[in-house]
Amino acid sequence: MKKVALHNLGCKVNAYETDAMQEMLENHGYEIVPFREGADIYIVNTCTVTNMADRKSRQMLHRAKKMNPNAIVVATGCYVQAQEGTETIDESIDVIIGNNRKKDLIRILEEQIQKTVIDINHTKEYEEMQISKTAEHTRAYIKVQDGCNQFCTYCIIPYARGRVRSRAKEDVVREVKELAKNGYKEVVLTGIHLSSYGVDLENESLLSLILAVHEVDGIQRIRLGSLEPRIVSEEFAGTLAGLSKICPHFHLSLQSGCDETLRRMNRRYTTEEYYEKCQLLRKYFQNPALTTDIIVGFPGETEEEFETSKTFVERVGFYETHIFKYSKRKGTKAAVMENQVPEPIKTLRSNELLRIHDARKAEYESTFVGTEVEVLMEESIQKDGKCYQVGHTKEYVKVAVQTEESLQNQLVKVQVGETGQIIH
Numbered sequence: 001m002k003k004v005a006l007h008n009l010g011c012k013v014n015a016y017e018t019d020a021m022q023e024m025l026e027n028h029g030y031e032i033v034p035f036r037e038g039a040d041i042y043i044v045n046t047c048t049v050t051n052m053a054d055r056k057s058r059q060m061l062h063r064a065k066k067m068n069p070n071a072i073v074v075a076t077g078c079y080v081q082a083q084e085g086t087e088t089i090d091e092s093i094d095v096i097i098g099n100n101r102k103k104d105l106i107r108i109l110e111e112q113i114q115k116t117v118i119d120i121n122h123t124k125e126y127e128e129m130q131i132s133k134t135a136e137h138t139r140a141y142i143k144v145q146d147g148c149n150q151f152c153t154y155c156i157i158p159y160a161r162g163r164v165r166s167r168a169k170e171d172v173v174r175e176v177k178e179l180a181k182n183g184y185k186e187v188v189l190t191g192i193h194l195s196s197y198g199v200d201l202e203n204e205s206l207l208s209l210i211l212a213v214h215e216v217d218g219i220q221r222i223r224l225g226s227l228e229p230r231i232v233s234e235e236f237a238g239t240l241a242g243l244s245k246i247c248p249h250f251h252l253s254l255q256s257g258c259d260e261t262l263r264r265m266n267r268r269y270t271t272e273e274y275y276e277k278c279q280l281l282r283k284y285f286q287n288p289a290l291t292t293d294i295i296v297g298f299p300g301e302t303e304e305e306f307e308t309s310k311t312f313v314e315r316v317g318f319y320e321t322h323i324f325k326y327s328k329r330k331g332t333k334a335a336v337m338e339n340q341v342p343e344p345i346k347t348l349r350s351n352e353l354l355r356i357h358d359a360r361k362a363e364y365e366s367t368f369v370g371t372e373v374e375v376l377m378e379e380s381i382q383k384d385g386k387c388y389q390v391g392h393t394k395e396y397v398k399v400a401v402q403t404e405e406s407l408q409n410q411l412v413k414v415q416v417g418e419t420g421q422i423i424h
Contacts, residue, residue, distance in 0.1 A: 004030045005039035007060050010047030012190045012225065014077060016143040018045045020129035021076075021105050028106050037067045041109065045102075046079030048160050050327040054079055058090055065092035072109075076102055078160040082331070084117045099146075099161060100127040120162035124200070128171060132178045138378045138391075138409045139223075140184045144172050144209060145191030149199075152255075153266045153333040154298065154326065157192060164196040169204060173212050180218030183409060186247075186376055187213065190225035207236055214243050220411065221376065221394065223247040226293075229254075229269055232277035241284035247394040248288035250281055255295050257312025258305040264337070265298060271312050278316055287367060289395035291320040294353060297346030298326045299337035306349050314356055319364040319395070321357040323350050365397055369417045375399045377407035390423065398423050 004025050008018040021043065022032055033039050042064035046057035057079040064073045075090075076097035084098060097108060098117030108116055126146060134140045147162045148155075176187055189210070191197060198204035213222055222245045229252045240246045252274070256262050259270050281288050294313065296306065313321060325346040328335045377391035381400070388400040389407040401412065401420045414420035 001029060001031045002040040003033045003038060004041045004043060005033050005035040005064075006043045006045070007035045007064075008045045009057055009060065010045070010049065010053065010078065011192075012141045012188070013143050013146070013192055014045050014047060016131065016141050016190065017077075017102055017129060018043075019131045019134050021045070021102055023131055023133070024103075024106055024129075035064075039064075039068060039071055041072045041074060042067070043074040043076065043105075046075055046077040048078040048082045048156055050329055052327060061090055061092045074105075074109075076105075078157070081117060081120055082156060082160040100125060103127050103129050121159065123162055124165060126165040126167050128167070130171070130175050130178075132175075132182055134184075136378070138184065138376055139186040139188060140179045141188045141190050141225075142172060142175060142179075143167070143191060144189050145194055145197045147196075148193040149196065150193060150268070151266060153264065153337070154295065154329060156329050156331050159331065161192050164193060164200055166197050166199070166201050166204065168201075169209055169212055172209060173216065176213050176216045176219060180216055185219065185409060185411065186221035186223060187219055188223040188225060189213070193228070194225045195228040195231040206231065207239060210240070210243070210246070214245050219245065221245055221247055223249060223396075224251075226251045226253050228252075229274045229277040232280050234280065237280045237284040247396070248281075248285040249291070249394065249396045250288060251291045251293075252277060254292040254313075256298065256301075256305075257294070257309035257316075258301075261298055261301055261305050261309065264300055265295075265334070275312075275316060287395070289319040289364070289397070290316065291322070292316075292318050293322045293324065295324050295326050296349040296353060297341035297343075299334055299341065300339040301326075301341055310349075310352060310356070313353065314360075317360055317364075318357075320361055321353060323353045323357065325350050365422045368393070368395075368397060368422065370415075372413055372415050373397070373399065373420075375401070375412050375414050375420065377401075377410050377412055379408065380406060 006018055006022055008015050044060045047053040061075055072094045074095040075093045080096050081098040096115045099120050101116045144167045147164045148158045149164050151158050197206040257271055373393045375391040377389050379390050381388050381390055387404045388402050390400045392398055399414055399420045400423045
């Protein structure tokens with residue numbers, strides 16, 4: 001029995017694919033071991049979203065070869081896909097598996113195929129993989145879509161993942177049923193560009209998929225991955241509000257609160273359109289958790305543009321704002337734009353937004369004090385000599401209950417401030 005160690009880098013889609021590869025290996029008699037010395041095969045599912053992600057991918061591949069020079073080192077995922085056609089693929093790699101070919105992992109290993117990379121930009125095939133369990137015991141991330149057609153000027157992912165490809169609805173529902181049978185109560189629908197689900201299918205959309213998943217017995221919560229603001233319409237928000245399993249936790253990707261910056265990013269909405277979508281969600285849901293991503297220091301971002309963006313972030317009032325300093329990504333339009341912003345300025349701007357994030361997060365969480373919330377318990381922790389059971393509300397607010405009784409994977413009613421406390 002060969003020992004295999006896997007390491008995942010990057011997004012939730014990558015994590016799903018790593019779980020699926022691990023399950024394939026287990027089903028074919030391979031022994032899964034920790035990512036340290038002693039494995040016969042090391043598999044690194046790489047990321048290429050930034051230059052730093054490329055570097056981390058190379059570092060993990062080097063580490064694997066160093067831990068066991070005789071082991072087979074397998075590089076799969078976005079980094080090796082994006083490097084196709086270049087001469088920079090690392091010598092520490094023995095096997096290269098591009099995107100849309102991870103499903104062939106067992107055959108590649110058994111037939112000792114050294115390289116399997118397709119032209120990802122000219123395929124309409126959705127790579128069908130599936131899981132029946134995940135590393136988490138209460139929440140399962142379900143990949144339902146791959147690829148992106150947006151071509152934001154800072155992003156390399158359309159070149160590494162290809163065009164939009166949607167998973168068949170019946171395959172998603174079948175997998176969700178299997179997870180429900182295995183005890184999972186919450187699923188998170190995710191993809192490279194989730195809002196595009198169904199554009200390549202006949203009479204399907206993300207909304208029709210959600211409605212089908214909602215019918216699965218045993219699943220009690222449905223959470224959505226990152227959404228484009230344009231998908232939020234009266235029909236979308238109104239329909240979701242009528243579904244009891246939907247979590248009122250919406251991550252609407254913003255990237256900048258300044259229209260000029262959004263234009264340079266090739267984001268296809270204005271700040272006013274974005275604000276209208278947030279208000280629609282607040283119209284149909286009581287106190288929903290709205291979260292977002294912001295890039296500071298995008299090429300050409302002046303002090304005035306940053307102030308405009310900051311003011312807009314304050315106006316929306318997000319629960320959480322994930323802030324990223326712009327990082328050049330070779331191969332993108334933004335990498336060669338004029339007026340690149342110096343790193344010290346990016347840091348100052350990031351710190352300003354972090355202060356807003358901290359204040360807004362505390363303000364939002366305070367609205368739950370004195371109310372009863374439903375918490376899906378996930379883990380036990382020890383703090384200050386006491387035992388706590390910890391989980392999340394539907395809004396993804398983290399709550400702890402002091403008790404030594406194991407409550408994992410149970411939905412528990414908690415009075416915030418009395419029987420339970422919000423933690424960070």
